[in-house]
Amino acid sequence: MKVNFSYDFTLTFDEPVRNHHFCLRIVPHTNVIQQLIDWKLTLNDTIPYQKTRDGFGNQLVYGFIGKPHRALKASMEGEIELLPYVYHDNEPVELYLPYSTLAPFSMVLHDFSRSLKLPVTDFRKAYFLTQTLFEQFKPIEISKAKGLETFLLYKEGLSQDFSHLLIALLRQSHIPARFVNGFIDGINKTHTWVEAFVDGDWRGFDPLNGTLINDEPYIKIAHGRDFSECQTHRGSYIGKRQHILEITGRIGKDEQ
Numbered sequence: 001m002k003v004n005f006s007y008d009f010t011l012t013f014d015e016p017v018r019n020h021h022f023c024l025r026i027v028p029h030t031n032v033i034q035q036l037i038d039w040k041l042t043l044n045d046t047i048p049y050q051k052t053r054d055g056f057g058n059q060l061v062y063g064f065i066g067k068p069h070r071a072l073k074a075s076m077e078g079e080i081e082l083l084p085y086v087y088h089d090n091e092p093v094e095l096y097l098p099y100s101t102l103a104p105f106s107m108v109l110h111d112f113s114r115s116l117k118l119p120v121t122d123f124r125k126a127y128f129l130t131q132t133l134f135e136q137f138k139p140i141e142i143s144k145a146k147g148l149e150t151f152l153l154y155k156e157g158l159s160q161d162f163s164h165l166l167i168a169l170l171r172q173s174h175i176p177a178r179f180v181n182g183f184i185d186g187i188n189k190t191h192t193w194v195e196a197f198v199d200g201d202w203r204g205f206d207p208l209n210g211t212l213i214n215d216e217p218y219i220k221i222a223h224g225r226d227f228s229e230c231q232t233h234r235g236s237y238i239g240k241r242q243h244i245l246e247i248t249g250r251i252g253k254d255e256q
Contacts, residue, residue, distance in 0.1 A: 001081070001082045001083075001215065001217065002037070002079060002080070002081050002082075003079070003080055003082060003185075003217050003219070003251050003252060004077075004078070004079050004251070004252045005028075005076075005077065005078060005079075005080060005183065005219055005249065005250065005251050005252075006075070006076065006077035006078075006249065006250050007026070007075075007076050007077075007183065007247060007248060007249030007250065008073070008074070008075050008076075008246075008247070008248050008249075009024065009026055009072075009073065009074040009075075009076070009232065009233075009245075009246075009247050010071060010072070010073050010074075010245070010246045010247075011071060011072040011073075011233055011243055011244075011245050012070065012071045012243060012244045012245075012246070013069075013070050013071065013239060013240070013242070013243045014240055014242045014243070015070070015239060015240050016068035016069060016070050016239065017068065017069065017070075017237040017238060017239030017240070018065075018066060018067060018068045018069070018237065018238050018239065019064075019065075019066055019237060019238045020064065020065040020066075020069065020072065020235060020236075020237035020238075021062075021063075021064050021235050021236050021237070022062060022063060022064070022065070022072060022233065022234075022235035023060055023061070023062040023233070023234045023235055024060065024061045024062070024074060024232060024233055025054075025058055025059070025060060025061075025181070025221055025222045025230065025231065025232050025233075026041070026061060026074060026076055026221065026232060027039065027041065027051070027059035027060075027061060027076070027221075028059070028078075028080055028182070028219050028220065028221055029057065029058055029059065029182075029220045029221060029222060029223065030057075030059070031057075031087060031089060031220075032083070032087050032088075032089070033082065033083040033084065033085060033086070033087045034080060034081075034082055034083070034219070034220055035080065035081045036078060036079075036080050037078070037079040037080060037081055038078050038079050039076065039077065039078030039079075039080075040076070040077055040078060041061065041074065041075070041076050042074065042075045043061075043063065043072070043073070043074050044065070044069070044071075044072060044073050044074075047063055047065060048063060049061045049062060049063040050062055050063060054229075056091070056222070056223055056224050056229065057089075057091070058221070058222035058223065058224075058230070061074075072233075080219060082215075082217060082218075082219070084214055084215055085203065085204040085213040085214055085215075085218065086201050086202075086203060087201060087202055088200065088201050088202065089202070093176040093197045094176070095176075095225070096171070096176035096177055096178045096197065096225060097171055097174065097176050098171070099168065099171055100167075100225040100226045100228075101226060101228055102147075102160075102164050102226035102227055102228055103148070103164045103165075103167040103168040103171065103179075103225070103226045104147075104148065104168065105168070105172070106148065106149055108148070108149045108152050108153075109148060109149075109152065109165075109168055109169070109172065110172070112152055112169075113169055113172050113173075116128075116129075116132060118173065121198075122173070122175050122196075122198040122199065123198040123199055123203070125170075125173055125175065126170060126175060126177075126196040126198055126203070126205055127205070127212055129166055129169050129170065129207070130166060130194075130205040130206070130207045130210055130211070130212070131210045133162055133165060133166055133207040133208075133210070134207060134208070134209065134210025135210065136155060137151075137155045137156060137157065137162060137165075137207075138155060138156040139156070139157070139158070139159065139162070139208055140156045140157065140158070141158075143156070143157045143158045143161060144156065144157070148161075148164060148165055148168060151164075151165055152165070159191055159192045159208050160179075160192045160227050162192075162207040162208045163179055163180075163192040163193060163194050163207060163208075163227075164179070164226060164227070165207070166194045166205065166207040167179060167194055167226065170194070170196050175196055175197065175198060176196070176197040177194055177195065177196045177197070178194070178195050178202075178223045178224065178225060179192065179194065179223060179224055179225065179226045179227055179229070179230055180192060180193050180194065180195055180204070180220055180222070180223045180230070181220075181221050181222050181223070181227070181230040181232070182218060182219050182220040182221040182222070183218075183219045183221070183249045183251055184206075184216065184217065184218050184219070184251070185216060185217040185218075185251045186251075188248045188249055188250060189247060189248060189249065190221075190232070190247050190249070191206075191208070191218075192208075192227070192230075193205060193206040193207070193208075193213065193218065194206075194207065195223060204218060206218075217251050219251060232245070232247060233245060
């Protein structure tokens with residue numbers, strides 16, 4: 001399946017900042033099931049940038065703005081070919097077994113897991129947990145949750161709360177799991193989901209929607225052990241720390 005995509009990234013500051021070193025994860029990830037055919041990126045007034053990859057293979061764009069400015073704007077568009085969401089890569093799966101900062105172990109998590117009657121096979125466990133979170137937890141725009149324990153308490157949160165909880169539950173069941181940030185068809189903002197290593201392959205599971213990802217247009221931007229390793233923007237600058245980050249996107253199937 002070929003799809004066209006476009007999205008806009010805007011980082012706005014309350015007051016002008018300067019000496020801004022930025023690093024962006026906004027170029028789609030490339031692997032055997034997701035191949036970029038063509039893409040174009042524009043930053044502010046054609047600010048020059050460099051490209052590299054991080055330790056997880058995610059594509060990075062980085063650069064520097066020395067003069068005072070009140071916004072960093074990026075526009076990205078292109079075409080991508082997507083294959084069914086089942087694949088294997090060269091990363092050691094053991095990297096995604098230990099608990100991480102945003103997907104930690106806790107007794108509350110342990111008790112919640114023990115309250116569930118999990119299936120026997122890893123694939124069925126991953127799918128069952130995905131549907132359980134979809135059925136028992138509520139998505140909201142502004143989260144009360146400050147970590148997995150409060151998410152389990154309130155049973156409502158953001159997309160990344162759903163993904164972190166699924167990852168922690170999978171790792172507790174000794175199933176390697178990693179966090180994914182990207183875009184999906186029909187939603188104009190970033191979305192998160194989970195890749196679980198089951199039956200020798202990485203499979204995609206979306207706990208917010210309760211689905212096993214197969215042929216749906218999910219464009220992966222980055223993956224890591226949790227959200228802290230998939231952030232769209234990281235950087236440093238001179239000026240007040242207050243800023244607002246807005247990301248909007250669009251995916252359209254190629255009808256040709």
